[in-house]
Structures are given as structure tokens and as C-alpha cells.
Amino acid sequence: MNRPHYAWLVCLGGALTLLSTVGLGVNVFAVYQPEIIALRHFTNAQGSLITTVRSLFILIALLTVNRVCARLGLRRSMTLGVVLIALSCFCFGAARAFWQYCVAAAFTGLGYCYGGMVPLSLLIGRWFRLRRNLALGLASAGSGVASIAASPLLAHVMEKQGLQAAFWWEGAVLIVLAAAVWLLVRSDPAQLGLEPLGGAAPKTDAPHSGSSSGPPAYLAAMAAGFLIGGVGGPGFSHLTVHYATLGYAPLFLAGLVSASGVCICVGKVLCGQIYDRWGAAAGDSYCYLGVMAGTALCCLPAGEGPLLPVLAVGFFSLGLPISAVSPSVWAADLAGPGDFPRAVQAINLAYTVGVILFGPVPGLLADRTGSYVPAYLLFAALLTLAIVLVRMAYVRANRQKV
16 A cells, blocks of 8 residues: 655645644634723724734735745744744733734734745645645645634633633644644655655746746736735634624634634635636636625624624635635746746735735724724625736736737
């Protein structure tokens, strides 16, 4: 019986990294955010600004992430990212003033980037020549696992022991996860005397040569990433805050985050399969329909029952791979030969700029109108424009091939 290729263990290491940096570092913060706002008597705008500071430091780190990965290696960079997320948890636990929460959020931003989708995309590109998008979907699904398991546990700890204890327990778990990432991840198959799954690696980090579609297509993908930053960043992180303002209980909201984790996992694996089997148009359509359905449901009156929030968060989460898996697919398809690392970095950079600029918008609109519905109407428009830009970029790239 043939042993599984070591690439799948690297994929597991990548999943643990994303579980830590994106899942525990960012997604699970949605459980904490309403409690922080209530406990510290912050305004909705201040709550949004904490996540905006996080996004600002993601942007700063993105400017250097390729150089950090080249100097430290992917293994060290990804482990460093997890350690920084652990440090942020300890800082959040000790925070009292608004500026202290901003400092903790800064560490989260650095860890999210150095252990995030850019190094993961490069890692999967080096280890996989076949089933690359499936592997990327499986690894990035680690962020959803955190929402499934950690959200209800952290909500229970907050209820019994308080906000500080929940952050410190999370930080301790992250130290263990950092050790696991270090043990599993290897920066390159050659370090173990192996070839990538599916055959020898090409001379560049690009999964394949792609189409040399030129600057307009490349800029269109960046513009789409910028617009999706509003949807996948503050759009997702404010789901629980939106329903908290409608009177839903904290434990129910924690359950929503947990359910969203299941949907994120399923969505990323399914999305990777769709991209591998039927191409970018099918994968993009799947993501668009999922997020658009969730966004539309957020704009409907919720009443008192649980069904509408569950459906809204579920559909939104199923389509959320548009902010994680899709940019790597666009970079591989639209960048010229050898430009994959730069393209991944650039699209993620544009995405982060979108997260930063749109980050305060939900809180500001909620403070002015008393509702988060206007923000989700805006996100629906941004998402539609982003998909139009991407499809136009692919049309142009295909014409250049003829």
C-alpha cells in the first residue's frame, strides 16, 4: 500500500496555520467584539476601528511578506505568524483602554499576514502540481474549523470566567499550535528529497505558466480584490454585531459563528473542487451567489426567530472563499510566467486596502441610521461590481490567447 505523499501533511500544517491566524486570530474575534463593546462601553465606531487597526497592520505586513518569506523561509514565517497571534491574545486579555485594544489588534494583523494566505498559496504552489486548488481549499478551511470548535468554547469561558480568561486560554492553545506547525511544514519538497505531488516543480513558484494577460487584467483583479475587501472583511466580521443589535443572545451569536465555521470549511473545499473541475467562471459564480444570498438575507427584517440569521450567516460563509481561495486562482490564471508570488501579494494587498477603507463604514452607518442594513446593501453592490471586473479580465485574457 502506497504511503500518502508528504504534501498532504504539509497541507495539514497549512490548515493548522490558517486555523490559528485566520480562524482564531480574526474570525473568532466576532465572538469577542460585542462583549468588548459592551464591557468597555465603546461606540460601534470604536468597535469597528479595532478591526480597522488590525487591517492596517495586515496592509503594512503585506508590503514585506514576500521578502520575509524569502529570508526566513515559509516554515519560519508561518510559525512566526501563529506566535504573533498568541501574543495578541495575551495583549487583548490584559487590555483595558481603547488604545491597548488597538495595540493587540496590531499584533493580530502582523500574525494574520505572515501566517496567512500569501505564504500558504506559495507553500501549496511548491508542493502541489495536481489538485492544487483542492489542497488550497482544504488548507484554508482550517480557518473554519476554529469557528466550529472554538466559538462555543470561548463563549462558555467568557460566561463562566470572563473575557480575560477566554483570551488567555486561547493564547495558550495557540502556542501549542505553533509547535505543531513547525513540526509539519517544510518550505520546499527538496528539503526532504521529494518532488511535488504530480511531478517535478517548474523553475518558478507559479502553479502553471498562466496567460500573459498584461497590466489591464492584472489591475482588474486587484480592483476586484479591493472591492471584495469590504465584503469579506467588515461584511463578515460585523454579522454577529448586526444580529446583536437586533437583540439576539450572546450564546446564540456564538452558535452562529460556530455554524459559519462549518459552512466556511464546506465552502472552501467545495470551491476548490469547482475551480479544479470546471474553471474560474464556475468557481466565481458559486462564491458570488453564496455571498449575495447571505447579504440579501441580512437586509431583511429578522423578527425574533433564529431561521433568518442562520440562513444569512450560512450562505455568506459558504461563499466566503471569494476572499481566500479565489484571489490565488485569479493570480495563477491572470499573471504572467513567474509572476505568481507578486500577483498573490498584490491582490491580497488590494484586498486589505479595501478592508481598511471599508472597515469603519458599518459602524459609522449604524451609528447614523441605527441599523447595519445600509452597510449590507453597499456590500451587495461592491460584490457585484467586483465579479464584473474579474469576468472582464478573463474575457480580455482569453482574447489575447487567440
